[in-house]
Amino acid sequence: MIAKSMEPFLEGGSAIRAMFEEGKKMAKVYGVDNVYDFSVGNPGLNPPQEVYDAIDYINHNMDPHHVYGYPSNAGYETTRQAVADDLNERFGDNFDMENIIMTAGAGYAINIIMKCLFDPGDKLVVFAPYFVEYANWARNFGADTIAVPANESNGFEPDAEALRKVLEPSVKAIIINNPNNPTGAIYSRESLEAVAEVLREAEIKFGHPIYIISDEPYRELVYVEKKVEFLPDIYPNTLIAYSWSKSLSMPGVRIGYVAVPRKADGSEELSEALIVAGRVLGANNASTIAELIVERCIKARADIGYYERNAKDLYDIVSGAGFECIVPQGAFYLWFKSPVEDERELVKAAKEERILIVPGRSFSGPGWVRASFCIAHTTIMNSEDSFKKLGERYFK
Amino acid sequence: MIAKSMEPFLEGGSAIRAMFEEGKKMAKVYGVDNVYDFSVGNPGLNPPQEVYDAIDYINHNMDPHHVYGYPSNAGYETTRQAVADDLNERFGDNFDMENIIMTAGAGYAINIIMKCLFDPGDKLVVFAPYFVEYANWARNFGADTIAVPANESNGFEPDAEALRKVLEPSVKAIIINNPNNPTGAIYSRESLEAVAEVLREAEIKFGHPIYIISDEPYRELVYVEKKVEFLPDIYPNTLIAYSWSKSLSMPGVRIGYVAVPRKADGSEELSEALIVAGRVLGANNASTIAELIVERCIKARADIGYYERNAKDLYDIVSGAGFECIVPQGAFYLWFKSPVEDERELVKAAKEERILIVPGRSFSGPGWVRASFCIAHTTIMNSEDSFKKLGERYFK
Numbered sequence: 001m002i003a004k005s006m007e008p009f010l011e012g013g014s015a016i017r018a019m020f021e022e023g024k025k026m027a028k029v030y031g032v033d034n035v036y037d038f039s040v041g042n043p044g045l046n047p048p049q050e051v052y053d054a055i056d057y058i059n060h061n062m063d064p065h066h067v068y069g070y071p072s073n074a075g076y077e078t079t080r081q082a083v084a085d086d087l088n089e090r091f092g093d094n095f096d097m098e099n100i101i102m103t104a105g106a107g108y109a110i111n112i113i114m115k116c117l118f119d120p121g122d123k124l125v126v127f128a129p130y131f132v133e134y135a136n137w138a139r140n141f142g143a144d145t146i147a148v149p150a151n152e153s154n155g156f157e158p159d160a161e162a163l164r165k166v167l168e169p170s171v172k173a174i175i176i177n178n179p180n181n182p183t184g185a186i187y188s189r190e191s192l193e194a195v196a197e198v199l200r201e202a203e204i205k206f207g208h209p210i211y212i213i214s215d216e217p218y219r220e221l222v223y224v225e226k227k228v229e230f231l232p233d234i235y236p237n238t239l240i241a242y243s244w245s246k247s248l249s250m251p252g253v254r255i256g257y258v259a260v261p262r263k264a265d266g267s268e269e270l271s272e273a274l275i276v277a278g279r280v281l282g283a284n285n286a287s288t289i290a291e292l293i294v295e296r297c298i299k300a301r302a303d304i305g306y307y308e309r310n311a312k313d314l315y316d317i318v319s320g321a322g323f324e325c326i327v328p329q330g331a332f333y334l335w336f337k338s339p340v341e342d343e344r345e346l347v348k349a350a351k352e353e354r355i356l357i358v359p360g361r362s363f364s365g366p367g368w369v370r371a372s373f374c375i376a377h378t379t380i381m382n383s384e385d386s387f388k389k390l391g392e393r394y395f396k
Numbered sequence: 397m398i399a400k401s402m403e404p405f406l407e408g409g410s411a412i413r414a415m416f417e418e419g420k421k422m423a424k425v426y427g428v429d430n431v432y433d434f435s436v437g438n439p440g441l442n443p444p445q446e447v448y449d450a451i452d453y454i455n456h457n458m459d460p461h462h463v464y465g466y467p468s469n470a471g472y473e474t475t476r477q478a479v480a481d482d483l484n485e486r487f488g489d490n491f492d493m494e495n496i497i498m499t500a501g502a503g504y505a506i507n508i509i510m511k512c513l514f515d516p517g518d519k520l521v522v523f524a525p526y527f528v529e530y531a532n533w534a535r536n537f538g539a540d541t542i543a544v545p546a547n548e549s550n551g552f553e554p555d556a557e558a559l560r561k562v563l564e565p566s567v568k569a570i571i572i573n574n575p576n577n578p579t580g581a582i583y584s585r586e587s588l589e590a591v592a593e594v595l596r597e598a599e600i601k602f603g604h605p606i607y608i609i610s611d612e613p614y615r616e617l618v619y620v621e622k623k624v625e626f627l628p629d630i631y632p633n634t635l636i637a638y639s640w641s642k643s644l645s646m647p648g649v650r651i652g653y654v655a656v657p658r659k660a661d662g663s664e665e666l667s668e669a670l671i672v673a674g675r676v677l678g679a680n681n682a683s684t685i686a687e688l689i690v691e692r693c694i695k696a697r698a699d700i701g702y703y704e705r706n707a708k709d710l711y712d713i714v715s716g717a718g719f720e721c722i723v724p725q726g727a728f729y730l731w732f733k734s735p736v737e738d739e740r741e742l743v744k745a746a747k748e749e750r751i752l753i754v755p756g757r758s759f760s761g762p763g764w765v766r767a768s769f770c771i772a773h774t775t776i777m778n779s780e781d782s783f784k785k786l787g788e789r790y791f792k
Contacts, residue, residue, distance in 0.1 A: 001513070001604060001605045001661055001665075001666070002512055002665060002666065002669050003513055003514055004515050005514075005515050005516070005538075006512055006669055006672070006673070009672050010668075020468075021468065024468075042465035046461070047460060051464075055451065055455045055685075056452075059448055059452060064442040065438060065439075065440070068443055068447075068645060069438035069439060069648050070436060071648055072416075104650070104678075104680075104683070105678075105680060107678040107679065107680050110678065111677065116398055116399060116402055117399055118399055118401075119401050133675075133676070136676045137678060141399075141401070209397045250464040251464070252463065252465050252467055252683070252684030253683050253685055254679060254680060254682075265397055266397045269397075272406075273398050276402070277402065277405070279529075280529070280532045281507065281677065282500075282501075282504040282505075282536075282677070283501065283503065283504050283650060283679050284500075284650065285648065285650065286650075287648070287650045287651075287685075288648030288649055289649055289685055289686070290685070
């Protein structure tokens with residue numbers, strides 16, 4: 001009785017989500033302190049005080065008709081204006097309120113973008129390794145996903161020449177996720193400019209815009225002296241999908257936005273269409289309470305230093321156990337190489353040591369694994385013996 | 397640059413939403429007290445005290461990791477169990493936690509149901525007049541909508557014999573919205589049993605289940621001595637879509653659920669598939685704060701008596717002005733007949749009296765109009781003169 005079109009979603013499942021559920025089960029069996037769950041990883045970090053204060057203010061000082069009634073589908077004007085002002089101040093852009101559409105997180109943001117861009121048969125391009133849901137979301141609109149092969153030799157930077165080879169007329173968008181899940185890389189300006197150049201050529205050749213969907217939930221999570229480039233400066237046809245899940249450490253709340261640069265092709269029509277898409281995909285509007293929280297917390301940040309310490313300590317533990325790791329520059333993932341070709345064997349062995357990590361093939365990055373370090377620092381420190389034992393299986 | 401498949405959504409727009417935006421503009425021009433906006437209508441009713449208390453409790457007494465982290469995609473186990481227990485207690489059913497999937501409102505609930513049921517080319521059946529988004533949502537999954545003609549002679553009850561005529565093998569689901577938007581009708585057991593009988597015959601004839609999607613956001617809004625039937629008792633293949641937007645008067649917050657009866661065909665597989673659909677359609681999970689609010693407010697209700705007074709007073713005003721009205725039994729809509737064939741003329745004339753109402757053709761119910769009476773009671777009382785003047789245009 002279930003639709004045939006649901007089959008690929010059901011078969012694919014989400015290995016990450018499965019791990020998350022597995023981790024909860026293992027925690028019940030072994031005790032939560034004896035399982036080192038680096039799979040999804042719920043943030044070990046609390047939201048900043050401003051979030052709690054905002055909720056008190058909303059609950060006790062604001063007009064309930066405003067808080068609980070329907071906002072416009074795109075969100076409260078004040079919230080959209082606050083987002084536009086903040087982007088303009090930080091990045092020197094000229095967003096208006098009209099260019100900002102509030103959404104139930106970055107995932108919903110990307111879905112409404114895709115709803116507006118993709119007809120069945122169109123294609124999305126991503127750079128491997130990549131967050132697997134991108135392909136699921138494209139499939140929601142009948143679009144297939146082409147993965148540009150990973151370039152290990154340059155630290156998994158996007159490879160413009162490899163991109164050129166896969167571009168074809170049916171490609172309507174590519175996704176750039178910077179800082180990157182799962183590699184922890186922050187992309188260099190050179191790589192991004194090369195990508196932009198290839199896209200511009202393709203736009204002319206194929207006679208239609210090719211948008212970059214810039215998935216930026218990790219924008220503020222940076223651990224090295226490296227700038228996270230603001231993509232609309234490099235490539236105007238960039239649609240930003242943002243989420244406060246990481247910067248305010250509240251992924252359960254589901255709040256984000258789409259920002260459409262005024263200089264993007266068809267900026268106005270796109271903004272209008274995105275608002276309609278936000279409504280017709282069923283969520284209607286982002287939760288009002290969540291909108292009012294972020295409006296009041298537009299400058300607030302969770303304690304990012306917490307992740308910086310986690311990044312360093314997990315890197316030391318895992319590389320100390322003998323594994324070849326990419327140094328995390330941003331986001332909250334450690335990407336390290338499996339000493340055996342099929343990394344699922346490493347994932348299985350790790351589970352025997354009560355370590356949960358995600359196989360790279362879940363990101364089209366076979367031969368590697370991902371460990372999320374957004375979790376409690378004690379979990380990371382307590383995992384050292386288990387990682388050592390895991391390393392000894394391969395390196396002694 | 398916008399996908400061709402977006403065109404019908406953009407063209408169709410939402411007349412109701414357009415009215416809502418128009419109403420906000422008119423309020424700016426004439427003053428909010430001089431515009432009688434019966435279009436979407438943001439509830440004039442505040443949430444019950446329990447909602448504010450729940451937010452305080454969540455904000456000050458609960459573990460932030462629990463409140464702000466990711467729940468399972470289907471929602472918190474405690475919330476799902478609370479919903480299951482409440483349904484079992486009220487309706488004598490035997491839902492388990494596993495049969496409840498929390499969603500960002502009833503609209504998202506219906507979308508994940510459709511994602512699981514519809515392949516392109518499948519069909520949805522609705523009873524006219526009906527909430528226009530149903531057809532948009534079906535179109536998201538490539539399914540067309542067949543409207544069973546309205547039966548004015550029986551007060552817009554669903555017409556089983558007319559249903560029989562439109563059923564065909566590609567019909568995978570029908571929607572029943574009871575109490576009804578836009579007519580305010582509460583369906584009789586006889587009508588619903590007749591519908592169930594026709595569906596059972598069709599299931600056997602076509603060899604596959606035909607589910608009823610029971611859209612129940614108005615379940616608790618009842619103004620007459622008439623039972624709102626619990627559809628799974630009449631037809632086991634019923635999937636319930638619920639929202640707390642009306643019963644807790646917080647539509648902006650977006651929280652609802654899907655309930656899958658254990659006795660429905662493929663109950664387990666469907667529940668599993670719905671959870672996957674909830675994730676892949678992009679919202680990932682219902683907002684945690686919203687889930688925790690409704691869990692703590694499972695027995696709470698906004699002051700429904702408020703709507704009962706509105707229903708009575710608006711009926712008196714509009715029928716007193718000469719219009720032929722259906723007596724509202726539930727929901728919060730007054731459905732009344734246009735004295736001119738093309739009801740858009742009436743809508744236009746009403747706007748000149750600063751009354752905003754929605755043309756029936758937005759619900760495939762031409763010749764009628766809908767006035768939402770969820771708004772402030774004073775707005776209703778103050779509209780009397782304008783309705784009188786409107787009536788005098790036709791009836792004097």
